Amino acid sequence: MKKIHKWMAWLWFPVLFAFCVLLFLEVRHNMNAGLAAADAGLIEVVQEHFDNIQNYTALMFVDCLIMIVAFGFFLDNITEALRNPKKER
Numbered sequence: 001m002k003k004i005h006k007w008m009a010w011l012w013f014p015v016l017f018a019f020c021v022l023l024f025l026e027v028r029h030n031m032n033a034g035l036a037a038a039d040a041g042l043i044e045v046v047q048e049h050f051d052n053i054q055n056y057t058a059l060m061f062v063d064c065l066i067m068i069v070a071f072g073f074f075l076d077n078i079t080e081a082l083r084n085p086k087k088e089r
Helices: 002-040 043-083
Strands: none
Touching (some): 002 043
């Protein structure tokens, strides 16, 4: 069980963080595209972009919750390594 925690700590936290950043960039892109479509008067396109923003924001929220758990494992792994530096891992 401990090996799973270490694997999760070192791999999943950076992966989840990168995924969260990509979702943020996608939300920003949809916001800009929605505003540009609003300037052009394309109401259906605006609604489509803002629906995407809602979906991506929900995904970011879930991703951040999972990332908090992964960060806990990450900190646990680092503190264990600092307490027992010569312990075989």
